[in-house]
Amino acid sequence: xxxxxxxxxxxxxxxxxxxxxxxxxxxxxxxxxxxxxxxxxxxxxxxxxxxxxxxxxxxxxxxxxxxxxxxxxxxxxxxxxxxxxxxxxxxxxxxxxxxxxxxxxxxxxxxxxxxxxxxxxxxxxxxxxxxxxxxxxxxxxxxxxxx
Amino acid sequence: xxxxxxxxxxxxxxxxxxxxxxxxxxxxxxxxxxxxxxxxxxxxxxxxxxxxxxxxxxxxxxxxxxxxxxxxxxxxxxxxxxxxxxxxxxxxxxxxxxxxxxxxxxxxxxxxxxxxxxxxxxxxxxxxxxxxxxxxxxxxxxxxxxxxxxxxxxxxxxxxxxxxxxxxxxxxxxxxxxxxxxxxxxxxxxxxxxxxxxxxxxxxxxxxxxxxxxxxxxxxxxxxxxxxxxxxxxxxxxxxxxxxxxxxxxxxxxxxxxxxxxxxxxxxxxxxxxxxxxxxxxxxxxxxxxxxxxxxxxxxxxxxxxxxxxxxxxxxxxxxxxxxxxxxxxxxxxxxxxxxxxxxxxxxxxxxxxxxxxxxxxxxxxxxxxxxxxxxxxxxxxxxxxxxxxxxxxxxxxxxxxxxxxxxxxxxxxxx
Numbered sequence: 001x002x003x004x005x006x007x008x009x010x011x012x013x014x015x016x017x018x019x020x021x022x023x024x025x026x027x028x029x030x031x032x033x034x035x036x037x038x039x040x041x042x043x044x045x046x047x048x049x050x051x052x053x054x055x056x057x058x059x060x061x062x063x064x065x066x067x068x069x070x071x072x073x074x075x076x077x078x079x080x081x082x083x084x085x086x087x088x089x090x091x092x093x094x095x096x097x098x099x100x101x102x103x104x105x106x107x108x109x110x111x112x113x114x115x116x117x118x119x120x121x122x123x124x125x126x127x128x129x130x131x132x133x134x135x136x137x138x139x140x141x142x143x144x145x146x147x
Numbered sequence: 148x149x150x151x152x153x154x155x156x157x158x159x160x161x162x163x164x165x166x167x168x169x170x171x172x173x174x175x176x177x178x179x180x181x182x183x184x185x186x187x188x189x190x191x192x193x194x195x196x197x198x199x200x201x202x203x204x205x206x207x208x209x210x211x212x213x214x215x216x217x218x219x220x221x222x223x224x225x226x227x228x229x230x231x232x233x234x235x236x237x238x239x240x241x242x243x244x245x246x247x248x249x250x251x252x253x254x255x256x257x258x259x260x261x262x263x264x265x266x267x268x269x270x271x272x273x274x275x276x277x278x279x280x281x282x283x284x285x286x287x288x289x290x291x292x293x294x295x296x297x298x299x300x301x302x303x304x305x306x307x308x309x310x311x312x313x314x315x316x317x318x319x320x321x322x323x324x325x326x327x328x329x330x331x332x333x334x335x336x337x338x339x340x341x342x343x344x345x346x347x348x349x350x351x352x353x354x355x356x357x358x359x360x361x362x363x364x365x366x367x368x369x370x371x372x373x374x375x376x377x378x379x380x381x382x383x384x385x386x387x388x389x390x391x392x393x394x395x396x397x398x399x400x401x402x403x404x405x406x407x408x409x410x411x412x413x414x415x416x417x418x419x420x421x422x423x424x425x426x427x428x429x430x431x432x433x434x435x436x437x438x439x440x441x442x443x444x445x446x447x448x449x450x451x452x453x454x455x456x457x458x459x460x461x462x463x464x465x466x467x468x469x470x471x472x473x474x475x476x477x478x479x480x481x482x483x484x485x486x487x488x489x490x491x492x493x494x495x496x497x498x499x500x501x502x503x504x505x506x507x508x509x510x511x512x513x514x515x516x517x518x519x520x521x522x523x524x525x526x527x528x529x530x531x532x533x534x535x536x537x538x539x540x541x542x543x544x545x546x547x548x549x550x551x552x553x554x555x556x557x558x559x560x561x562x563x
Contacts (some may be wrong), residue, residue, distance in 0.1 A: 003506075003510050007503075010562075012562065017420045036535055038501070038517070039519060039532025040502075041532075042530070062532075064499075065502075065503070089457060121506075
């Protein structure tokens with residue numbers, strides 16, 4: 001178990017300076033995510049045009065993994081349409097939950113999140129933002145839990 | 148209570164020798180020696196407890212209070228010997244006042260459902276404190292929903308102290324029950340329970356004390372405290388999980404209806420009428436956790452062998468040392484700074500979320516609890532999502548504090 005696999009430089013960087021941090025007002029859709037065990041909370045707000053995420057922001061508090069995951073996710077999905085976001089979600093989900101899943105080339109810097117899979121108790125930290133985005137896109141106002 | 152680092156009672160306490168009594172502490176985690184600082188969540192067991200449980204399972208097991216055959220007699224004798232040991236350990240007036248449960252949580256639920264539903268009505272008040280564990284909040288909320296009783300909360304200050312003034316401010320003639328921790332699991336605060344009992348009794352209220360975090364760390368005398376109910380768990384005092392105790396005042400237990408129905412709690416059953424068994428069996432429906440109770444008896448024997456006052460002095464010395472060392476760690480804030488504390492230190496480290504801290508310390512072999520410690524109102528009060536918590540036990544050593552401080556340095560390294 002090597003901490004450097006979990007706390008890679010790109011993750012520490014996004015934790016220190018989160019991108020797309022804040023809140024869109026008005027937004028076309030939004031959702032709240034909450035991880036009761038560690039107290040992570042985040043709010044996602046999204047602007048949509050046709051089926052495309054034209055702008056997105058997140059705000060909230062959480063551990064380095066959940067903040068970095070939210071920050072990198074927002075960067076990655078901005079400008080993408082629903083089908084592309086769904087494809088990305090499936091890839092991330094597969095990488096996080098399968099120890100030996102190959103890491104797809106198109107993940108880019110999101111591949112850094114793969115280090116989490118060697119730390120099973122931290123997987124839900126990395127996946128919180130993604131589940132919250134799913135909820136926002138499903139226009140669900142219910143808080144999302146990864147417990 | 149003596150918090151002095153040079154307490155006489157700790158003189159000659161050989162922590163290394165105590166440490167060697169706990170086989171699990173010799174193992175490695177992630178290729179490093181285990182440094183176990185999570186005893187407030189669950190303590191480890193000495194070899195003598197493991198052996199007592201093993202001996203019972205291997206040679207003496209049968210159901211208790213049932214058979215005329217030898218094994219049943221032996222099992223019953225071991226079970227009841229443990230009850231007498233528990234009685235003596237907390238100085239209960241009689242073994243009729245010692246009820247075995249699954250743990251502190253079940254003990255509290257028993258009182259809420261049996262005593263509470265019988266004695267509370269709409270408008271009556273249940274008084275808790277701001278630092279309670281969820282297990283001493285939720286059973287009362289359920290009871291309040293069932294009876295229309297109202298929950299009041301005695302406030303704490305920024306140190307995590309519940310003062311007698313804050314307690315009295317919420318106490319009234321409507322208060323029918325007071326439920327409070329003896330020691331806070333999240334902050335370490337020792338509450339002035341003796342004075343709380345006196346104040347509550349003056350208003351005619353019944354008092355339950357959640358002693359889960361106190362019993363392994365300092366001498367408890369339930370008669371001297373004067374409380375009506377006292378609850379604790381075996382697994383926080385070097386015994387097995389799934390076993391706990393409710394000490395109850397005999398007069399109250401006598402008047403209470405059974406909580407659960409089943410075997411062992413009855414004298415006669417027909418389909419028209421059941422005659423309940425005498426105390427404490429009235430509250431022990433079904434086959435109990437016999438090996439757990441045997442293990443609890445062995446755990447108390449172990450504590451008594453070390454001496455609870457010597458354990459207390461040892462832990463207080465570690466608390467003083469660890470507090471001083473941690474206060475010197477840059478960016479570290481101790482949450483819970485009551486003048487009288489058990490050896491529990493909750494803390495946060497600037498720029499490192501407690502959950503990240505937990506992972507990094509774990510990689511260094513140091514096991515601490517991170518999270519809200521089943522005390523979300525406490526976290527809310529301090530406006531933090533979580534803390535890291537180091538807690539000490541009879542087997543903790545100065546070297547554990549060194550390892551903790553070094554691992555915190557490592558966390559700083561990763562995040563800077």
